[in-house]
Amino acid sequence: MPDRGSKSAASAGPGRFSPPPESAGWRSPWVQLKYYSFHPCIYRAMIGAVSPGVQPGALVFVYDPDGRPFGQGLYNPKARVPLRMVYHGAEPVGEEYFVQLLDRAVDLRVQQLRLADQTDAFRVVHSDGDGLSGLVVDRLGEVLSVQVHSLGVAQRLPAWLGHLHRRLGTRRTMVQVDEEIARLEGIQGLEGLSDPLRTVRIREYGVRYEVDFSKGHKTGFFCDQRENRRRFALWVQGRSVLDLCCYTGGFALAAKVLGGASEVTGVDLDEHAIAQARRNANLNQVRIEWVHVDAFAYARQMQANRRRWQAVVLDPPKFIPTRAELAAGRRKYEDLNSLALGLVEPGGLFVSCCCSGLLPGDEFEQIVIRAAHRLNRRLQVVDRTGAGPDHPVMSNCPESRYLTVLWARVF
Incomplete structure (x- = not known):
């Protein structure tokens, strides 16, 4: 030996x-x-x-x-x-076990949550949250938008896609693999799985969106905020709304179309996202003011102008992608929240989001509270939410609960 x-x-x-x-x-x-x-x-x-x-x-x-x-x-x-x-477990399983996991994931969304009754855009497979580490699948209308992070998943994906299409009634596919992940994993040959498409139109609680795969982030649309967008709409009837870091207009459109907000402003630095937001507003035949500018600079200027809104939602990109950026990311979150809080009318609603999974929800809440106290303002916290139920979290992978959304009135 x-x-x-x-x-x-x-x-x-x-x-x-x-x-x-x-x-x-x-x-x-x-x-x-x-x-x-x-x-x-x-x-x-x-x-x-x-x-x-x-x-x-x-x-x-x-x-x-x-x-x-x-x-x-x-x-x-x-x-x-x-x-x-x-x-x-001790008893062996074969390749058919993966199909069982896919069916279990689809059944949760379709049979238990009945998401298709209200939207044709939702997460179908949430990687570790569905026991399929390395695979993310969103349904976006007739399209399955897929992210692959594992060679083993990539090798089996052609067979799995056919099964998912049959279960969901979808017909087209968009597969994306990050270049660095593809290099590290040795993933090749997935190009032929994607259909030649650029855009698809979806609906979410009556709001219509166009998803542009050539410009969008990740799977093309942030399904994780669906329930938060709907809930935000319930707060804003007849109110003025500011959507900071609005991307393609999710919260802004929900506020206007579902919520009946009196006026809505959406701000984002990504010119492609703002262009898509304008197209989405046209799809819904609503008037929204879209501003292509850095959120930090815009908030500072609006503070100087003494401009305030009755409801402000802040949903910035991930400021902490790695542990090495924890300190800098915390400072960015506090600074931007402080600027955004200064734009909320007394008694108004402030909704602040954090998609950095490395920042625990409790710590993020303390950052937002500290930002408010810097302005000599107080928060009446009414709730803290996260991603929708189509983004489940398994008990052996709690860090996949990455999204924190803090809801508060500002005084």
């Missing part, structure tokens, strides 16, 4: 140790964990040994540090996350 510190073919890749003698009786291909973890993402330091000849993207049997069957996952030795767990 080789020494535990010796190098062997079986320990190539993330595994650092030779396989234990009892592994001769294990199902193959296999990966043994060095440490216990129920998290779906298993990193290199957590992997002990790997059986010889495992093909990248393979469905492997996973054994715990004591050599007992632990579950199964998709393995890729080159990836930043070499092992993505899809199943925990």
